[in-house]
Amino acid sequence: MPVITYRQALNDTLGEELARDPNVLLMGEEIGVFQGSYRVTEGLLAEFGPKRVVDTPIAEEGFVGVAIGAAMLGLRPVVEIMTINFILVAIDQIVNHAAKIHYMFGGQVSVPLVIRTPSGGTGQLAATHSQSFENWFAYCPGLKVVAPATPYDAKGLLRAAIRDDDPVIFIESLALYDTKGEVPEDDDYVLPIGIADVKRPGTDVTVVSYSRMTAVALQVAQRMEQEGISVEVVDLRSLRPLDRPTIIESVKKTNRAVVIAEDWYSYGVTAEIAATIQEEAFDYLDAPVYRVAGLEVPLPYAKELSAASKPNANNLIYAIRQVMRGTKRMR
């Protein structure tokens, strides 16, 4: 399998799907002439033209609504929101319409729409530009939410999302765009939405993660091996539907769990996973589930303060050692 970047995997997949289905079109700010704020759509305007690669004005509520309406008539729009921070002005269209239309109208119409957007913080982008809102969407029945961690998964899940007849929120990460990995060339390669992946098998402790935190978890797992701790990494890949059986199966085997995510601690993704483990594997736990998440502040700009507020490998190592000792989380 060729080794390519996460960005290239996305770019290839968008191009292939545009070529495969004339009803697929890309919409978003700066995706065409500017070639994409993070170059994910680079070259696609030149190859497919302005009908298929549509530069929009800065009007997220408007063009997300337009994409939903167009999807109801059979187009398959793939919308880019520059970063997830800007999705908030479109959230009404996503939650009240995209997520509801199929159910509320008795299954008469569907919304085959993908919204791609990078989430999370990197490089001192400060309070308004570093947020992780995927849990807001994962909370909402009627949506599907996926968050690939590798180029392999990025390709398989983006294909699945574009070919799916429901609205899919596709979470990317600025920090992952340049990471590399193997990607299948097979035209029929698709990953199922709603299935987690054991990225690394282990026996002592389960780390549950997704997107960029899976990359952190895999590095930490390698280091832990030198300490004699065998870490199993469960990569969620899909936040809605959530693959509870895979998480539970892993925890029943290792009897210990750490959950890591970049969003804020309270009410975040880690809370949902911890609750699930408590409900379905309580008797198997040798230590309380440990959650690693963002510190609860509007992310400060100053370099050191900013970095200290986001979870990193040290936070995860600390958490793993704590659960191995069976101690409670220290706030």
Added chain:
Amino acid sequence: MAEVAETTQPLLERATVDELKHYYYQMLLLRRFEERAGEMYVKAKIGGYCHLNLGEEATIVGLMAALTPDDYIFTNYREHGYIIARGVPPGPVMAELFGKETGVSGGRGGSMHLFDRKTNFMGGYAIVGGQVPLAVGAAYALRYQNKPGVVVAQMGDGTTNIGAFYESLNLAKLWKCPVLFFIVNNGYGMGTSVEAGSSEPDLWKKGASFRIYGERVDGTDVLAVRDVVRRLRARAEAEGEPAIIDAVSFRFRGHSVIDSDRYRDPEAVRRGRELYDPIRKFATLLLEHGVIDDAWLKAVTERVEREVQEAIDFANNSPDPKFEDLYKYMYATPVPNTPTTEDAIRAVKINHGEFDV
């Protein structure tokens, strides 16, 4: 109600006798449907919110008379009349208000969320302004796929103050979308008058900074509404030119069935219902021109009475949606790890207290 200039063209040059009679029949059907829906609400056959089209019958029938089967319609939550005038029988509409499986949305939507695929009635939407970008998107799809037809984005006067409306105007003009922004100007958004909510109360002018043409029409004059829609529809379809239609009418009752309308002077409301009743006005016009006579009026009234009663009977006799179908319409493409029929049955049993632990 704001004043609008009238046409001088003779009535029978504008429509055939059959058309005129059909419009009258449709308007009366909407009137009786809504009056009876109000009664059914008070009897608790209908739940939630229920917004009636009373006073807006000419606006609705005129609009639908001008549309073709290729066209698509997106509306707000005050939409019972639209789906009926578009051709859906009153029975499944009433059944939806009753929350029945036979309802137009399978009992999953209710009064505010009617939908009918076959007639391109693309839904009632209950977040003010939410339907407007969707309608532009549908028009965008027609243009993309090179298909005939236009899309109607129906909305109320109050809706012209929300951001989604303005983003929609901009995108529609920018992308040449064949869409008609159809404002049902009944003078109020709940208790807020047009003047209290819009710095530009001439709503048809609100497209000016988007270079979108607008026009005001007497929404209580069925032919006037039909004619303006026909004209602007043709232009939208041929040239991808969106337009605004500001159809003025008088809201007969409160905002919804449960609104006691305390913010309007009862005497002014009584007078408004007399002056601006589109059905009474139309009957007088048709009688004057000898298009109809009293016997015809009596017969059509009886027919409408019967049809609405049949709709109520149909709704009453229809089954409720099944508990096991709770998750039936969750996704169009099934995926693993989603709730099942068995999950639904178990959850509902517990909810009903059917357990022995």
